Amino acid sequence: MPELPEVQSMIDTLIDDGCLNHKIIGVETIMPKLFKNSDFKEFENHIINEKIENISRIGKYLIFHISHKKVFVVHLRMEGKLFYDDADFPYNKRHTLVRIIFNNKKELRYNDTRRFGTFTIYNENDYINSKEISKLALDPLDENFNWKYLKNNISKSSRHIKTLLLDQTNVAGIGNIYADEILHASNINPLKQGNKITDKEFKTISDNATKILQLAVKNKGTTISTYFFKREKKGEFQNFLKVHTKKDKPCTKCKTTIEKIKVNGRGTYFCPKCQNE
Structure with missing residues (x-):
């Protein structure tokens, strides 16, 4: 957990709730170890002042396509969840490990009680060849799966x-x-x-x-x-x-x-x- 349907449902909800196309003005974390192919500062520099233009999925991985042909990838592992909240909406400060802050007084919050999730950064032309993504097979909702x-x-x-x-x-x-x-x-x-x-x-x-x-x-x-x-x-x-x-x-x-x-x-x-x- 979460599996493909849960990941897709989170993506659909984030998009329907208006997560796209808002400028990222801040990033905070209480667990820098989540960031696997960069340190937190590099992750911050990668997404700050950018906008999330689309969210897609490969298997159980969430692919955040941001402006200037950049990408960050989230794997929820066992207990990870993503919520698009009002900035003043109360949150669990122990289990909310990452907060991505937008200029519309909203935040994308990553909550994970088990703390097994991962964040990685790429460019649009190389994330598909990353060690995490490249080894994945097609999923049953892919048009080429049979x-x-x-x-x-x-x-x-x-x-x-x-x-x-x-x-x-x-x-x-x-x-x-x-x-x-x-x-x-x-x-x-x-x-x-x-x-x-x-x-x-x-x-x-x-x-x-x-x-x-x-x-x-x-x-x-x-x-x-x-x-x-x-x-x-x-x-x-x-x-x-x-x-x-x-x-x-x-x-x-x-x-x-x-x-x-x-x-x-x-x-x-x-x-x-x-x-x-």
Whole structure:
């Protein structure tokens, strides 16, 4: 968390709330270690007096395109959130790690209770080749993503399909929640090896990955514990979950009791009847 739908929902909210095209007049941080390919002063110099012209996404990374063909990239990791607030709106001074201050009496605030997030700076012509971005696969919402692409990336691996879907070099944007949902919708056991997946199953996984992530974006992501796409605004896709977090509850397809196991250290929910292969 956050996964692709949560990241996209934050981007949509920031843009809809008017975060673009305001001059940056200040930057403050209480945690300089967040800045990974520059020190804080270099980051400040990179964005001060510029404007955020657009926000895009690659996988789970937020790409802030600013004036003069500059970019800064944010990865939220486990608990990161971005809020566009009035400058006088109260905020948690312990967990608000970065404040980007605009000339319209607004601020872009980065909140992270776990403090694992990262900020990096680039130019428009080099961020795509950065070590973080260049290794990412296509995500299921990319127009070029399809079952053949997915098969090419994972069909030679003997690792479990659940683990392969979480590997961002195979397919980007999918985390624990959506991997469980995709595999349940596809009737595929999370322990099945990648090299045992058939073409028909690759097609099903690919189709369900796209459909489920689209629906999750439409519902502003999944709030199970701490995710908010906006101040005090939770996602709603948790209301559509079929298997994730449903241990000991009946499967929506066959009424068999949902089980929880560990797959490569990750809590994994599945139906032992529907997903028996």
